[in-house]
Amino acid sequence: MGDVPSAARNAPLVLLSGGGGGARLAAGLSQAPAERPLLVVTNTGDDFEHCGLSICPDTDSVLYAVSKTIDPQRGWGRAEESWSVFEALKNLGGPDWFQLGDKDLALHLSRSAMLAAGEDVAGVTTELGDRLGVPPHVTVVPATASPIRTHVISDQGKMAFQEYFVAHRCTPVLRHVVYEGIDSASPAERLSKALDDVGTAGTDVVLGPSNPFLSIAPILDIPDMQGLLRHAARRVVAVSPIIGGQALKGPTGKIMSELGLEVSAAGWTHWMSEHYPGLVDVWVWDETDQLAAGDLRAEGVDIRTTSTVMSDPARAAAFGDWLLRICEVDH
Amino acid sequence: MGDVPSAARNAPLVLLSGGGGGARLAAGLSQAPAERPLLVVTNTGDDFEHCGLSICPDTDSVLYAVSKTIDPQRGWGRAEESWSVFEALKNLGGPDWFQLGDKDLALHLSRSAMLAAGEDVAGVTTELGDRLGVPPHVTVVPATASPIRTHVISDQGKMAFQEYFVAHRCTPVLRHVVYEGIDSASPAERLSKALDDVGTAGTDVVLGPSNPFLSIAPILDIPDMQGLLRHAARRVVAVSPIIGGQALKGPTGKIMSELGLEVSAAGWTHWMSEHYPGLVDVWVWDETDQLAAGDLRAEGVDIRTTSTVMSDPARAAAFGDWLLRICEVDH
Numbered sequence: 001m002g003d004v005p006s007a008a009r010n011a012p013l014v015l016l017s018g019g020g021g022g023a024r025l026a027a028g029l030s031q032a033p034a035e036r037p038l039l040v041v042t043n044t045g046d047d048f049e050h051c052g053l054s055i056c057p058d059t060d061s062v063l064y065a066v067s068k069t070i071d072p073q074r075g076w077g078r079a080e081e082s083w084s085v086f087e088a089l090k091n092l093g094g095p096d097w098f099q100l101g102d103k104d105l106a107l108h109l110s111r112s113a114m115l116a117a118g119e120d121v122a123g124v125t126t127e128l129g130d131r132l133g134v135p136p137h138v139t140v141v142p143a144t145a146s147p148i149r150t151h152v153i154s155d156q157g158k159m160a161f162q163e164y165f166v167a168h169r170c171t172p173v174l175r176h177v178v179y180e181g182i183d184s185a186s187p188a189e190r191l192s193k194a195l196d197d198v199g200t201a202g203t204d205v206v207l208g209p210s211n212p213f214l215s216i217a218p219i220l221d222i223p224d225m226q227g228l229l230r231h232a233a234r235r236v237v238a239v240s241p242i243i244g245g246q247a248l249k250g251p252t253g254k255i256m257s258e259l260g261l262e263v264s265a266a267g268w269t270h271w272m273s274e275h276y277p278g279l280v281d282v283w284v285w286d287e288t289d290q291l292a293a294g295d296l297r298a299e300g301v302d303i304r305t306t307s308t309v310m311s312d313p314a315r316a317a318a319f320g321d322w323l324l325r326i327c328e329v330d331h
Numbered sequence: 332m333g334d335v336p337s338a339a340r341n342a343p344l345v346l347l348s349g350g351g352g353g354a355r356l357a358a359g360l361s362q363a364p365a366e367r368p369l370l371v372v373t374n375t376g377d378d379f380e381h382c383g384l385s386i387c388p389d390t391d392s393v394l395y396a397v398s399k400t401i402d403p404q405r406g407w408g409r410a411e412e413s414w415s416v417f418e419a420l421k422n423l424g425g426p427d428w429f430q431l432g433d434k435d436l437a438l439h440l441s442r443s444a445m446l447a448a449g450e451d452v453a454g455v456t457t458e459l460g461d462r463l464g465v466p467p468h469v470t471v472v473p474a475t476a477s478p479i480r481t482h483v484i485s486d487q488g489k490m491a492f493q494e495y496f497v498a499h500r501c502t503p504v505l506r507h508v509v510y511e512g513i514d515s516a517s518p519a520e521r522l523s524k525a526l527d528d529v530g531t532a533g534t535d536v537v538l539g540p541s542n543p544f545l546s547i548a549p550i551l552d553i554p555d556m557q558g559l560l561r562h563a564a565r566r567v568v569a570v571s572p573i574i575g576g577q578a579l580k581g582p583t584g585k586i587m588s589e590l591g592l593e594v595s596a597a598g599w600t601h602w603m604s605e606h607y608p609g610l611v612d613v614w615v616w617d618e619t620d621q622l623a624a625g626d627l628r629a630e631g632v633d634i635r636t637t638s639t640v641m642s643d644p645a646r647a648a649a650f651g652d653w654l655l656r657i658c659e660v661d662h
């Protein structure tokens with residue numbers, strides 16, 4: 001272990017996360033033996049209103065993952081879920097394109113009630129986390145309190161993220177992504193405050209293995225976000241969502257290909273470096289992609305490899321532990 | 332059977348209804364053998380927003396009653412209901428003062444989705460009725476499309492209807508009732524149109540045995556409502572909510588007493604006559620109150636008595652049948 005100032009070791013690791021791999025990593029980091037404080041910053045571009053309810057899919061997935069209430073097979077929604085309301089909704093001819101489990105619905109109802117009562121997004125998320133049993137060393141914060149709505153421009157026209165992702169199952173060919181509202185958004189106060197608090201010792205920032213266009217960009221593109229993170233970060237570590245030429249789950253590979261990018265860890269690294277120059281210090285690739293790392297390493301790109309596949313909680317915790325150790329050496 | 336113009340016999344009977352006795356009567360009238368078209372005008376003063384959802388308790392009770400999906404024991408909500416979401420909501424510390432059954436929730440979600448999509452209140456209600464299986468000769472129409480919110484002024488201050496009715500279980504001493512928004516409301520277009528369509532032959536209007544202050548008044552006090560009903564009505568028949576000196580269910584008796592009224596069918600008749608002079612032609616009292624009718628009858632008040640207790644669907648249908656026959660004679 002290197003020479004780490006103790007303030008930094010206790011400073012919260014900051015993880016930027018979407019709903020899938022990011023949520024798994026959040027769980028892994030939260031369950032690593034070190035119990036280092038963890039601040040998970042969740043993508044809000046997927047948030048939407050459905051049947052009157054405020055639904056925050058990525059934030060919910062992270063809350064469920066770190067409270068161990070997530071369905072481990074599906075990777076989203078609650079474990080031991082039931083579907084009474086959804087069945088009744090279908091019987092009534094109601095909207096059935098977005099699946100609403102009973103326990104999941106209770107969360108949407110609780111959130112909607114608190115928001116209607118005037119509570120702020122960050123406070124509501126913390127309260128829901130407490131109720132779900134998020135461990136005390138973990139804080140989940142939506143990236144911004146301002147509404148951002150991701151829309152995709154596709155060969156079938158412009159559509160809201162959920163329409164593309166759920167109703168159309170990502171089949172339209174994606175040409176461009178826009179994050180409506182992002183220009184007037186600012187980083188969540190709770191995040192700014194936490195990053196202020198780490199002081200000069202700094203902390204570590206991890207970009208989770210989430211979809212770069214649909215989950216990471218709508219966080220990083222919030223005005224002042226990159227500066228805020230870069231200022232507080234001793235080191236920014238980015239985890240590749242591409243393993244062996246494909247995404248484990250979700251449309252990242254398909255989208256990269258539609259955008260004319262090479263579907264590989266290198267293609268992802270190139271895109272990230274171009275779009276966020278100087279932001280990332282360390283690139284984490286899966287060990288499967290080890291051989292392809294040579295060229296970039298020769299150019300001085302700091303690529304580390306390990307097994308990044310989080311197929312069960314033990315593997316996620318092992319990967320989380322590995323990442324925490326990466327963050328604690330070499331300063 | 333008297334000399335009834337056939338247009339009038341086919342014209343829809345109009346029933347003004349709250350959620351309890353009114354809904355039972357709606358079911359009784361809808362199930363009477365004559366299958367006379369029935370237009371149920373529901374109180375909207377109880378409507379409210381809960382956890383982001385649009386909830387219309389009286390309209391829902393009537394929809395459930397006439398589609399035979401109502402829980403016959405409780406007299407509200409769906410039969411064969413389950414409570415998965417409500418249990419999960421309580422586990423999350425969410426608001427538990429208003430009970431939300433799973434099937435019931437599906438209706439609130441469907442309504443909220445349709446309203447969010449821009450559909451109008453009357454159209455949404457008809458569509459929900461169709462999906463629930465409301466018989467084709469029955470139409471349910473919320474009294475107005477404009478938001479009305481009933482508030483009670485009590486010894487514990489001013490509170491919204493649901494707070495008084497559900498959260499406080501009607502314990503505060505009621506001094507006054509206000510129907511916020513009613514001054515700028517107007518009768519539902521579908522109701523005006525239906526009453527226009529009956530033409531000069533006219534039709535029959537029944538004021539259900541619902542709470543006069545909390546269910547009937549927020550319909551009748553809508554500007555132009557009384558004129559519209561009176562103009563179209565051959566006869567307005569009002570059914571007493573007070574039987575043998577008390578309300579079968581709900582706070583009508585308690586409220587009458589708090590307002591200084593005699594808790595009796597006569598007390599109710601006096602209050603209605605004072606507040607809505609010239610509106611009611613026929614007063615229907617329960618046979619239990621037969622003896623007390625003498626004084627008013629001597630003054631020329633047209634009081635009819637029968638068994639008005641609708642303790643099961645057969646009794647409700649029998650009472651409905653009796654009312655339909657009342658409407659078809661003596662013109």
